[in-house]
Amino acid sequence: MLRSILFAGTLSACILCLSAWSIETGRSTEYKHGLFEIREQARRFIAQENIKGQQQWDVLEPNAKVLVPRCAIPLQTQWAPKSLGRSKPSVMVVCPAAVPNAVMKRWDVHVPVEWKTHRP
Template identity: 80%
Template structure:
């Protein structure tokens, strides 16, 4: 009986934590690069792209399951190459040099985008 109460209390706490999580609160720490900053880099890239041409884009949220080490250099962004096989357009946010860790030296995170609806 006590065990089932503990399990129920733990699950309730986990649900509350997940409910309060958002891209807005997922900021960088000393060990990981936050999805907020990754999305912001994609937004900067798309803002520049939107000034260039006829097509206008909105940035969506990166996959919430992504966890990458902190980047040691400024982030870069570019259109995700079609050769990577993504079915929809996205921006690739790139870290050329991650803070030393045992997992990866560099990383890239695709951030989906969608074309803005044309206004009449």
């Protein structure tokens, strides 16, 4: 019985924490690179692409489950290659050299994009 009460209480607390999280609060720390900064890097890339004028894109949210170590050098961006088999266009935000850690030396995060819709 006590276990059930503890489990229910813990689950409720987890739900409250998750509902309070947003990409706006997902900032970088000393150890992790925040999804906010990753999305902003994708936005800068897309703004430059939109200036070229051929196609107009909106940046969507990166996968909230992504957790990557802090990048030691400035992030790089490019269109995600079609050879990776992604079904929709995305921007690949790349960290060529992560801060030394036990998990990964480099990483890339795919940020989805979609055609910009004209709003009345």
